[in-house]
Amino acid sequence: MGRLPRWEYHAHSNFSDGSASLVDCIAAARAKGIERLIFTEHTEPELTGGPGWFGRYVESISTLRWAVADEMEVVIGLEVPLVDFSGRLMAAPEMLSGAEFILGAVHALPGHGWNLEGIDPALAIDLEYRGLLTLIDHPMVDAIAHPGGVCNRYVTPFPMELFEAVVRHATACGKAIELNPAYHQPMAPYLEICRRHGVLLSPGSNAHHPHEIGLAWEVLHPLKPSPV
């Protein structure tokens, strides 16, 4: 694997729950030399701007991106949660077809919901793991958001052998795996597994403020593979 390009594949503007406008996010990314910026707005209805937001979002990026096209590619993406193990996604069909990049996410655990208080750790791991595999199998999903991140952050460490199994399946299916410093700490062992399998990488910062754009790249690019 060569140089990691300055990519940001996970950023939220105020079209969902980010703090800043698209204009301010693009300006911050440009100042950091980001070469490709993918906005990944949430699709959970409570996190977006109400009816019609997606059309306004697409139109805004389509207009804004021409001004920076010489330096940076700006992509219309969505972070779409999995609803159930049949592969249902929480987004209207016109959103899934209108977005240029779908970052599939396990958020609320399928079959369990948001409230993780008192959940059996083994059950949480199993639900997140099966959810990640289901997302990889979904034909519209391009990359998998923060694999293991729900368990890591809220329940119990997600086993590295299962992270590796997710990476293996993504490699086989040609899907990208997000490495996200907000959920994967320390980052080196995760990157090592991704490199070993040659999976596509999706460097995502989960940026909700302009100053967080580029964080994943800043963490990832100095890491060298360990000697074998």
Ligand SMILES: [Zn+2]
């Ligand atoms: Zn997420």
Ligand SMILES: [Zn+2]
């Ligand atoms: Zn996010």
